[in-house]
Amino acid sequence: MKAFVTGGAGFIGSHIVDQLVKDGHDVTIYDNFSTGREQFIAHLDVPVVRADVLDLEKLKEAMAGHDIVFHFQANADVRGGIDNTRVDLEQNTIATWNVLDCMRELGIKKIVFSSSATVYGEPASFPTPENYSPLQTSLYGASKLSCEAMIQSYCEYYDMQSWIFRFVSWIGERYTHGVIFDFMKKLENNPKELEILGDGKQKKSYLDVKDGVAGIFHAVTHAKEKVNIFNLGHDDWMNVLDLADIVIKELGLADVSYNILGGERGWKGDSPFVHLDTTKLKDLGWKPQVSIEQGIKNTVAYLQANKDVLSGRDIGK
Numbered sequence: 013m014k015a016f017v018t019g020g021a022g023f024i025g026s027h028i029v030d031q032l033v034k035d036g037h038d039v040t041i042y043d044n045f046s047t048g049r050e051q052f053i054a055h056l057d058v059p060v061v062r063a064d065v066l067d068l069e070k071l072k073e074a075m076a077g078h079d080i081v082f083h084f085q086a087n088a089d090v091r092g093g094i095d096n097t098r099v100d101l102e103q104n105t106i107a108t109w110n111v112l113d114c115m116r117e118l119g120i121k122k123i124v125f126s127s128s129a130t131v132y133g134e135p136a137s138f139p140t141p142e143n144y145s146p147l148q149t150s151l152y153g154a155s156k157l158s159c160e161a162m163i164q165s166y167c168e169y170y171d172m173q174s175w176i177f178r179f180v181s182w183i184g185e186r187y188t189h190g191v192i193f194d195f196m197k198k199l200e201n202n203p204k205e206l207e208i209l210g211d212g213k214q215k216k217s218y219l220d221v222k223d224g225v226a227g228i229f230h231a232v233t234h235a236k237e238k239v240n241i242f243n244l245g246h247d248d249w250m251n252v253l254d255l256a257d258i259v260i261k262e263l264g265l266a267d268v269s270y271n272i273l274g275g276e277r278g279w280k281g282d283s284p285f286v287h288l289d290t291t292k293l294k295d296l297g298w299k300p301q302v303s304i305e306q307g308i309k310n311t312v313a314y315l316q317a318n319k320d321v322l323s324g325r326d327i328g329k
C-alpha cells in the first residue's frame with residue numbers, strides 16, 4: 013500500500029506514519045510544519061513534502077500515485093475559532109475539500125479521517141453513540157462535521173471508501189497540546205499556583221496515542237462499509253481537578269493552590285462532559301490497554317524528558 017499522510021509530522025500523524033512503516037507500507041508525509049516537528053519523524057526514512065494543504069497544485073502533485081490518504085492535518089486547536097472565525101473553515105473544511113478533490117482527480121479511493129468528539133456539541137446522552145444527532149456548539153466541531161459530510165458525499169459520488177474517527181483527547185508520546193500541556197506550562201511559570209479554566213469539574217475521556225493508533229488500524233482492517241464511522245475513546249473519564257492532582261504529584265510539586273475561574277465550561281464551545289460509546293469498535297475486537305491515569309503519568313514523563321517540546325508551543329488559546 014502507498015499511503016499519503018497529511019499532518020504526518022504532527023502528534024498523532026507521526027504515530028500513524030510509524031505504524032504504516034512498521035507494517036511495511038510506502039509512506040509520504042505532507043506537512044507544513046506549522047505545529048508538526050522534525051524530531052517526530054527524524055528516525056524515519058520516508059519522503060517528506062513540506063507544503064501546505066491549501067496549496068492545491070502542490071497537494072495534487074504530491075498525492076499522485078498513492079492508494080490511500082490518512083488525512084490528519086487540521087487546525088487542532090479547538091479554542092482558536094472564537095477569536096479567528098476563518099481558521100476552522102480554512103484549515104479544516106476547505107483543507108479537507110482540497111484533499112477530497114485531489115483524490116477524485118487522481119482516482120484515489122480510500123480516506124482515513126481524524127474527526128473529533130466535538131462534533132457532538134454538548135450531548136444529552138452518555139456514553140454518546142455514533143448515531144447521536146447533535147447541535148453544534150463550536151466552529152471547530154462544526155468544521156469537523158462538515159468534513160465528515162463532504163467525505164460521505166464523495167464516497168457516494170465517486171465510489172470512495174472512508175473511515176472516520178471521532179476522537180476524545182489523545183495523550184502520550186509526542187503530545188504537544190491540550191490540558192496536560194497547558195497545566196505543565198503554567199506550573200513551570202508558577203509552581204505555587206495553577207489556574208483552572210471552568211470549575212474543574214468538567215469530565216473528559218482521554219486516550220493514549222498507542223491505543224488510538226491501534227484502534228484506527230484495527231477498524232481500517234476490519235470495517236468494510238462504504239462509510240465507516242467510529243468513536244475512539246476510553247471507557248473511563250476523569251475530571252479536570254483529579255487530572256491536575258496527578259500532574260502536580262508527577263512533577264513532584266507540593267502546596268499548589270488552585271485558582272479556579274469557575275463556570276461549567278473551560279471556554280465557550282467546551283463540553284462539560286465528553287464520554288463516547290465505543291461499543292462499535294470494541295465489537296470488532298479493539299479495546300484500550302492504557303488506563304487514563306497511566307496515560308497522564310506517561311505524558312507528564314514524556315514532556316519532562318522533552319523540555320523542547322514543552323517550550324515549543326504556547327498554551328492553547
Ligand SMILES: NC(=O)c1ccc[n+]([C@@H]2O[C@H](COP(=O)([O-])OP(=O)(O)OC[C@H]3O[C@@H](n4cnc5c(N)ncnc54)[C@H](O)[C@@H]3O)[C@@H](O)[C@H]2O)c1
Nearest residue numbers: 019022023024044045046047048064065086088126181182
Ligand atoms: N490531539 C487530540 O486530542 C485530537 C482530538 C480530536 C481530533 N484530533 C484531530 O486529529 C488530527 C491530528 O491532530 P494532532 O493532535 O496530531 O495535531 P497536530 O497539530 O500535532 O497535527 C497537525 C499537523 O498538521 C500540520 N498542518 C497543519 N496545518 C497544515 C496545512 N495547512 N498544511 C499542511 N500541514 C498542516 C501541522 O504541522 C501538524 O504536523 C487533527 O485533525 C485534529 O483535529 C486531535
